[in-house]
Amino acid sequence: MKISVCIPIYNFDVRELVNDLKKQIQNNSIDAEIILIDDASDDAFKQINNELQNQVEKFVLLEKNVGRSKIRNLFLKYTDGDYLLFLDCDVKIDNKNFLTNYLQEIEENRDVEVVYGNFKIDSAYSKTLRNRYSVEKEIFSVERSSDFLLLKTVNFTIKRDVFEKFPFNEHLINYGYEDFVFAKTLEFGNVKFSAIQNPVIHIDDTSNEIFLNKTETAINSLFQLHQDSENRLFINDIKVYRFAKKIIKTGLKNVFLNFYNLAEKRIKKNLLSENPNLKYLDLFKLGLLLKKIKDQSQNLGSKIK
Template identity: 50%
Template sequence: MKISVCIPVYNFNVRKLVYDLKKEIENHEIDAEIILIDDASSENFRQINSELQDRVDQFILLEKNIGRSRIRNLFLDFTQGDYLLFLDCDGKIISPNFLKNYIDFLDKNSNISVVYGGRKVSDLPPSEKHILRWKFAIERENLPLEKRKAKPYLSFQTNNFLIKKTVFEKFKFNANLHKYGYEDLIFSMDLKSAKIAVMHIDNLVYNDDVEVGNVYLRKVEESVESLLLMLNNKNLSAKLSEIKLMKAYESANKKGLKFPVLILFYFFEKFLKKNLLSVNPNLKYLDLYKLGLMFRKSK
């Protein structure tokens, strides 16, 4: 069984991640390859990562950014493994047996096609300007294993997952999704519709590259725009029913609350943003902020 480690790279120094993976591959004599595809990073980061050209099996440089979905699909053209292991470029390996943990799980569960390993951030709060993104990761993203198992498809993320190549060839990421947000959910819902199980294990990747609050709120706005685009697509809208924000949006619409919500958002938007960018952001206010954006940007 061969594993292809697939790392999409964009404006990040990926050397430490690659060298840690190579060390484990060599120490445990693992049958694995490392493939990097750079999604049109700036020249500075291309120079930083250029030393990896001769250290990995393939390093593909794209001249035009193609986005989070299409770049993952592109790995199918370059990989030789039976399984593809996708890792975000800003992740850090925290176990010397990271790859081996996946292999051992597959050895005991040969019928499994998709495995998500999980993620974590620092237990200590970062500087004030990073608090919002850190708190969201702690409370909403980095769930313990048992909670992930309870909702395996909703808990799936793309930062650290393994998938059988023959399955990925049939169920790719939706190439029409260009904006940030929810491409992992659509992918997992496609797996759910096909009754392909998503298994969860504790094989965490560490991530401390949390955005500052203003940058994260811009990403939140982009993710809302993505959600609205999907809502207007008949093939995608049915896959959004389990999203908490989607449920709140549809419920408010059915009750005729669009204009009251818009009026309230007009008066309280600054208050919500002030709280979210404070030292003690309230994630319930983030939910209200997203809902307000949904109505403002909806047609």
């Protein structure tokens, strides 16, 4: 059984990550390959990572940025492993048995086709809004689970033939919810899934301001999914989408938006502070989504008239 370690790169130094993986492959005589695809990073990062050209099986440089979904699907073209292990470029390995843990899970649970390994937060950035959100909303603490809602693309392995059948949705070009839609696609396809404790350390120094901008982009992606009736089945379990639907159904959309407009400055001020409140982040996302839905309704009304 061969495993392909797939690392999509964008503006990050992956030398330490690749070297740590290579040591584990060599020390444990693992049948594995490391494939890197750079999604049109800045020249400075291309130069930094260039020394890896002769240290991995393939290092592909894309001329144009293709986004988080399409780049992951591209690994099918450049790999030949029976399983594909996807790692975000901004992670560290701190467990010498990281790769063997995955291999053991695959060997002992042959019916499982997708395994998610979880992640931890680098303590240097633990107080930022981005990482507080991860700790409270994304990282799971149980030893094992089959809940697809836990799946994140930061660290998971998937059987090759399953990935060929259920690739990422390439219509989702921008940041946000591509992992959620991918997970729901697998779940609806009756794929066998397991989440285990085999975490990587996520190194995310995103400022609160940049994370708010990325959150707006994510809500735009969610709204894009909402506009396509075929995609709505995939997003019904997203918390902010569920709340938005309830508010609309009860006829309180305008009431909520009036309140939100009055409180928006205070909400943003808190989220940009050194002690952000995640409840305000929920309100921020809900307000953005309902505004987009309201604007769409008004535009449709104007067209009808």
